[in-house]
Amino acid sequence: xxxxxxxxxxxxxxxxxxxxxxxxxxxxxxxxxxxxxxxxxxxxxxxxxxxxxxxxxxxxxxxxxxxxxxxxxxxxxxxxxxxxxxxxxxxxxxxxxxxxxxxxxxxxxxxxxxxxxxxxxxxxxxxxxxxxxxxxxxxxxxxxxxxxxxxxxxxxxxxxxxxxxxxxxxxxxxxxx
Amino acid sequence: xxxxxxxxxxxxxxxxxxxxxxxxxxxxxxxxxxxxxxxxxxxxxxxxxxxxxxxxxxxxxxxxxxxxxxxxxxxxxxxxxxxxxxxxxxxxxxxxxxxxxxxxxxxxxxxxxxxxxxxxxxxxxxxxxxxxxxxxxxxxxxxxxxxxxxxxxxxxxxxxxxxxxxxxxxxxxxxxxxxxxxxxxxxxxxxxxxxxxxxxxxxxxxxxxxxxxxxxxxxxxxxxxxxxxxxxxxxxxxxxxxxxxxxxxxxxxxxxxxxxxxxxxxxxxxxxxxxxxxxxxxxxxxxxxxxxxxxxxxxxxxxxxxxxxxxxxxxxxxxxxxxxxxxxxxxxxxxxxxxxxxxxxxxxxxxxxxxxxxxxxxxxxxxxxxxxxxxxxxxxxxxxxxxxxxxxxxxxxxxxxxxxxxxxxxxxxxxxxxxxxxxxxxxxxxxxxxxxxxxxxxxxxxxxxxxxxxxxxxxxxxxxxxxxxxxxxxxxxxxxxxxxxxxxxxxxxxxxxxxxxxxxxxxxxxxxxxxxxxxxxxxxxxxxxxxxxxxxxxxxxxxxxxxxxxxxxxxxxxxxxxxxxxxxxxxxxxxxxxxxxxxxxxxxxxxxxxxxxxxxxxxxxxxxxxxxxxxxxxxxxxxxxxxxxxxxxxxxxxxxxxxxxxxxxxxxxxxxxxxxxxxxxxxxxxxxxxxxxxxxxxxxxxxxxxxxxxxxxxx
Numbered sequence: 046x047x048x049x050x051x052x053x054x055x056x057x058x059x060x061x062x063x064x065x066x067x068x069x070x071x072x073x074x075x076x077x078x079x080x081x082x083x084x085x086x087x088x089x090x091x092x093x094x095x096x097x098x099x100x101x102x103x104x105x106x107x108x109x110x111x112x113x114x115x116x117x118x119x120x121x122x123x124x125x126x127x128x129x130x131x132x133x134x135x136x137x138x139x140x141x142x143x144x145x146x147x148x149x150x151x152x153x154x155x156x157x158x159x160x161x162x163x164x165x166x167x168x169x170x171x172x173x174x175x176x177x178x179x180x181x182x183x184x185x186x187x188x189x190x191x192x193x194x195x196x197x198x199x200x201x202x203x204x205x206x207x208x209x210x211x212x213x214x215x216x217x218x219x220x221x222x
Numbered sequence: 223x224x225x226x227x228x229x230x231x232x233x234x235x236x237x238x239x240x241x242x243x244x245x246x247x248x249x250x251x252x253x254x255x256x257x258x259x260x261x262x263x264x265x266x267x268x269x270x271x272x273x274x275x276x277x278x279x280x281x282x283x284x285x286x287x288x289x290x291x292x293x294x295x296x297x298x299x300x301x302x303x304x305x306x307x308x309x310x311x312x313x314x315x316x317x318x319x320x321x322x323x324x325x326x327x328x329x330x331x332x333x334x335x336x337x338x339x340x341x342x343x344x345x346x347x348x349x350x351x352x353x354x355x356x357x358x359x360x361x362x363x364x365x366x367x368x369x370x371x372x373x374x375x376x377x378x379x380x381x382x383x384x385x386x387x388x389x390x391x392x393x394x395x396x397x398x399x400x401x402x403x404x405x406x407x408x409x410x411x412x413x414x415x416x417x418x419x420x421x422x423x424x425x426x427x428x429x430x431x432x433x434x435x436x437x438x439x440x441x442x443x444x445x446x447x448x449x450x451x452x453x454x455x456x457x458x459x460x461x462x463x464x465x466x467x468x469x470x471x472x473x474x475x476x477x478x479x480x481x482x483x484x485x486x487x488x489x490x491x492x493x494x495x496x497x498x499x500x501x502x503x504x505x506x507x508x509x510x511x512x513x514x515x516x517x518x519x520x521x522x523x524x525x526x527x528x529x530x531x532x533x534x535x536x537x538x539x540x541x542x543x544x545x546x547x548x549x550x551x552x553x554x555x556x557x558x559x560x561x562x563x564x565x566x567x568x569x570x571x572x573x574x575x576x577x578x579x580x581x582x583x584x585x586x587x588x589x590x591x592x593x594x595x596x597x598x599x600x601x602x603x604x605x606x607x608x609x610x611x612x613x614x615x616x617x618x619x620x621x622x623x624x625x626x627x628x629x630x631x632x633x634x635x636x637x638x639x640x641x642x643x644x645x646x647x648x649x650x651x652x653x654x655x656x657x658x659x660x661x662x663x664x665x666x667x668x669x670x671x672x673x674x675x676x677x678x679x680x681x682x683x684x685x686x687x688x689x690x691x692x693x694x695x696x697x698x699x700x701x702x703x704x705x706x707x708x709x710x711x712x713x714x715x716x717x718x719x720x721x722x723x724x725x726x727x728x729x730x731x732x733x734x735x736x737x738x739x740x741x742x743x744x745x746x747x748x749x750x751x752x753x754x755x756x757x758x759x760x761x762x763x764x765x766x767x768x769x770x771x772x773x774x775x776x777x778x779x780x781x782x783x784x785x786x787x788x789x790x791x792x793x794x795x796x797x798x799x800x801x802x803x804x805x806x807x808x809x810x811x812x813x814x815x816x817x818x819x820x821x822x823x824x825x826x827x828x829x830x831x832x833x834x835x836x837x838x839x840x841x842x843x844x845x846x847x848x849x850x851x852x853x854x855x856x857x858x859x860x861x862x863x864x865x866x867x868x869x870x871x872x873x874x875x876x877x878x879x880x881x882x883x884x885x886x887x888x889x890x891x892x893x894x895x896x897x898x899x900x901x902x903x904x905x906x907x908x909x910x911x912x913x914x915x916x917x918x919x920x921x
Contacts, residue, residue: 057420059407059438061809062825063273069821070254070279091833091865092448094436172259179257181270181410182417198426219441220423 048107048126048213050190051177053100055202056219057184060085060098067179068102072162078151080161081176097219099204100185102176103128103149103161107211114144119157126213127163132156146210228256229684230739232669233275234339234346234662235812238411240574240671241271242740243278245663245684252663252685255279258739264391266742267417269677272410274812277821278663282685286645286818288658289689298634298652299882308690308700311655315640316704318611319358328359329588332600332609332636336368336593337813338616338643343668343724344580345717346659347616350694351642355613357583357707362609365590368623370534371906372542373569379774380550382764386572387531388565389674389747393418394425395563398525400518402432402549403454404533407439408809411533412571412673416442422563428525430518432457433535434804435831435873436866447518448868451802451910452539453508456788457515458548460504463490464519465555471523472557479758480554482773486785499788507788509868523556527563530556534569535806540791540911542902543777547786551772559770560755566770568750574670575678575743578727580720583710594624594907597632598899612639615694616659618647618814618879624897624909625854626880626888642694645818648880648892658691665693666717668724676743680721680735693717780903791911799852799913801836801872805893806910808875817879828891829862831873832916837863840917847919849887850874852912855895857888858919872916876909 060083068081081102088095105128112120112128119134120141135157142150142158150160164174172178177185190213195201202216229245246254255278262268291311296302322330333355335348344353355361367374377384390412393399399419406415419442423429431443432454440446449457465471466487476483492498501512501519510518522528530553536545549567558564591599599605612633620629626648633639633652641653650656664687671677695717702711715723725732735741753761762768773784783789793799807813810822817823830850832842842848844863849856850872857874867873874893881890888895897909 056423056441059416059441061273061407061438063271063276066273066276066821066825067256070276071256087865089865091835091867091869092446094440094446094865096436096438096441096866098438098441175256178259179270179276181272181414182407182420183262196424198424220444 047189047191049187050193051104051214052186052188052193052217053214054184054217055097055099056217057182058098058100059182060096061181063181064100064176064179064185067175071175078153078159080159099216100176101147101149103163104147104205104212104214105163106213108209110144110146110210111141111150114140116140123165125163125165125168127165129162129165130158130160146208147205147212226253229682230258231663231681231684232679232739233271234667234669234681235274235815236337236340237274237812238409238673239269239272239413240669240675240677240679241269241275241413243271243275244739247684250686252279252282264394264421267391267414269413269675269740272809273825274810274816274822277816277819280821281816281819282661282663283688284645284818284820286647287688288644288646288650288656289691290658291690292656294654299630301646301651303656308692311657312700312704314655315701318638319701319705322611323359327607327610329362330607330610331361332591332612333361333363334612334614334617334619336364336617336619337622338618338815339662340616343577343720345667345693345695345720346665347694349579350698351613351615353580353582354698354702354711356585357702357710358585358705360585360588362589362591362605363587364593364596366593366905368593368907370537370569372537372902372904373534373546375543375904375906376537376546376550377568377570379776380547380765380771381566381568384570385566385568385750386570386674387568388562388750389572390415390418391747392562392749393529394421396422396527396529397427397563398521398528399427399429400432400522400528400530401429401439401443402530402532403535404531405433405437405439405806407442408437409533409807413675434868434871435806438809447510447514450507450509450868451804451871452541452791453788454536454545455541455548455786456499456504456507457510458552458786459490459499459788460501460515461519461522462486462552462555463499464501464516465523466490468520470520471555475557475559476554479559479755480770480772481767482771482785485773486551489785489787507790522552526558527561528556528558529563529565530558530567531565532567532569535804535910537569538907538910540900540902540908541782541789542906542908543782543904544786544789547774550770551786554770554772560749560751562749562752566751571672572674572748574672575676577668577670577678578724583707592901592905594901594905595899597623597625597628600632600635601628609636610638612636614639614649614653615642618643618649620649620652621647621814621877621880621892621894624894624907625899626892626894627855628899642697644691647814648890657697658689660687660691660693664691666721668721677740678730678735678743679740682736782903793913794853796913799915801914801916802870803850803852803896803912803914804871804873804910805876805897805912806873808877811877814877814879817877827860828875828878829860830891830916831862831864831867833867833869833871834863834865835869836872836916837861842916842918848916849919850896850914850916852896852914854898855888857891857895858883859889859891861916872914
């Protein structure tokens with residue numbers, strides 16, 4: 046089965062967090078935790094500054110360490126290839142939180158472990174996931190892995206690429222000035 | 223299972239864009255805000271809402287929301303109010319209005335609008351209130367443009383009127399883009415501007431950001447050129463000097479399409495003042511290294527097409543006219559005017575499609591006070607006869623106009639203040655009567671797009687308002703009824719009925735509009751001044767000569783040079799206020815609107831940006847509480863110590879709400895506490911010319 050990739054263009058992400066707000070709005074009414082976060086790093090010294098905003102969420106890894114780590118079979122892969130939490134099975138042990146290389150799983154004060162559900166309900170309607178549709182900069186794309194090729198003149202960012210867990214993400218490096 | 227409805231709506235904020243939003247409603251309750259999944263192409267780009275639009279849900283139920291009419295029962299600003307009925311509130315206003323009318327003192331009412339809900343055909347915000355007063359009588363209003371006054375003056379003098387910039391899709395054809403004091407990634411001034419800049423870059427264009435701050439738009443740029451605020455005309459002059467002395471000026475274009483380059487050239491070469499405007503001269507003024515200036519001048523002159531895309535910041539300085547005139551002059555020298563992917567570097571915006579509005583009454587305003595410095599006029603007792611009542615609609619005026627403390631004093635001097643607002647804004651806190659207004663989700667309206675976009679939106683009421691909130695239209699209809707002109711104001715119609723009447727007068731397809739939420743007016747992106755470039759005789763401008771006029775004798779009437787010379791801003795007291803303050807728009811607010819949204823407060827907490835160098839010199843560490851002091855007032859706020867701002871410059875984004883601490887110092891981070899009522903020579907706003915100091919708080 047072919048899977049889809051989250052292709053994230055670091056040359057387009059301006060850190061506006063529209064995706065984070067849209068995700069928060071859709072997923073959990075705005076409370077307490079985030080399925081999607083934007084990591085901002087500032088590097089260099091004035092005037093040679095470099096700021097990078099990096100969207101991070103569950104990348105529905107092909108070799109998902111969270112599935113292996115869970116003692117209660119609360120993490121499964123669904124028909125879309127997405128990694129899904131079955132809330133009723135969760136025993137709140139926190140093993141998945143520990144196992145996730147990307148810090149994408151949250152265990153709040155109450156309730157089961159929670160994370161990005163891949164917008165399975167929206168995919169079922171033929172839509173792109175909420176975060177992808179929300180981006181005013183079109184910095185986020187959701188594309189078939191086999192159909193995707195690196196755009197001309199662009200370079201892949203090293204982060205996560207080739208990670209043993211097989212995350213379904215490719216970051217495009219910001220073009221060098 | 224209850225059906226889930228997806229109801230299209232749009233914001234009506236004073237932001238620069240109009241976007242496609244969907245309210246997801248279940249059992250009459252807003253469960254989510256979304257954007258429709260549409261095809262996206264350069265020809266038909268989606269109008270994707272920014273973070274402000276997407277965070278709507280948290281705004282509807284914000285803590286500061288007003289649910290019933292409120293009458294003040296304590297000192298102004300204390301927040302002590304008694305809820306009263308609509309009947310009581312309306313009777314009180316009617317009594318005040320009748321008292322003024324009986325004395326033929328209509329002009330004692332100062333009507334203030336602006337920067338809040340600004341769209342609409344007559345139902346919301348300013349459009350409803352101006353219409354009401356056109357039936358009631360000749361009131362006093364505020365006049366002038368807080369946004370781009372100086373750019374408008376430059377366009378008037380040089381181009382014969384507002385010439386809108388090319389549609390944003392044409393940016394894809396630029397090979398060089400100079401984002402000059404322009405931050406489209408955060409302001410969203412014209413939809414998809416940042417998206418198309420990124421697109422141009424994908425196609426190999428170079429993008430340069432000229433700004434005192436490394437904004438989030440810098441992500442889209444290959445190079446950041448920091449510049450001292452207020453020195454843009456000096457940098458332009460030195461770039462122009464490089465072009466002139468290296469033979470890179472498009473003389474053919476200047477000769478056939480412009481008049482008045484001669485005096486500017488003499489200025490550049492120092493013919494009259496003995497000072498050539500060489501890169502070294504501009505380096506000392508602007509802080510931009512001479513070698514960078516040489517490179518910028520050569521690059522802008524030789525890479526075609528090149529788009530100089532100024533923002534509104536440079537012209538919101540004490541001599542903002544000169545910056546705006548300099549940009550147009552430089553664009554003419556480069557020959558990029560009228561080229562697809564180029565541009566004349568004017569900041570005019572093309573409006574949306576025209577639609578009929580509701581019929582108006584017979585009265586125009588009796589007089590106008592400056593929208594920038596109205597408080598100065600009130601406080602100096604220059605308004606005769608004086609204003610006795612302020613009627614403020616969709617405008618957090620004490621917060622959004624310069625010198626907040628003076629604005630508060632001016633409202634106090636006026637004496638009786640009515641405010642229409644969905645939220646208990648700082649201005650509402652100083653009112654005698656606050657009337658609760660519905661948000662964009664709670665009412666129906668027709669909204670035309672702006673920012674070079676050509677859409678008509680149908681914004682449907684998606685949810686019921688909380689408590690007793692009403693539309694501006696309903697309130698004015700009720701007042702009109704009590705004052706005897708109800709029939710004239712409403713013609714017996716509510717908003718939905720008016721929408722039908724208005725649409726019946728157009729060629730728009732009503733059913734498609736209501737289903738889709740929007741319709742598009744024009745297909746092809748427009749290139750500004752293309753016809754003028756092709757044939758200036760057949761398509762002259764509205765100037766005296768029909769050409770672009772680089773020398774403007776009328777400038778002398780305002781004490782300004784006749785060409786775009788740099789005029790220095792001298793700090794009033796450099797020893798006490800050594801830092802320059804800029805107060806740009808924030809990505810999480812539209813002016814001061816949305817400041818009450820808790821989600822947005824988390825996205826970008828209000829902080830003052832200070833460079834590491836300036837912070838270290840003052841013993842300030844990241845996150846420290848600091849006091850920012852100007853001749854106008856003091857703000858206590860946390861410091862963002864960063865490499866992203868030029869040393870000598872600090873930045874406090876405008877729009878955070880004023881909140882007076884126990885000692886009278888603002889603790890909300892309201893930038894206009896620090897700005898002054900001083901205006902540019904032609905009366906423009908000059909909020910980016912401000913000097914402050916910053917010191918660490920004792921505690």
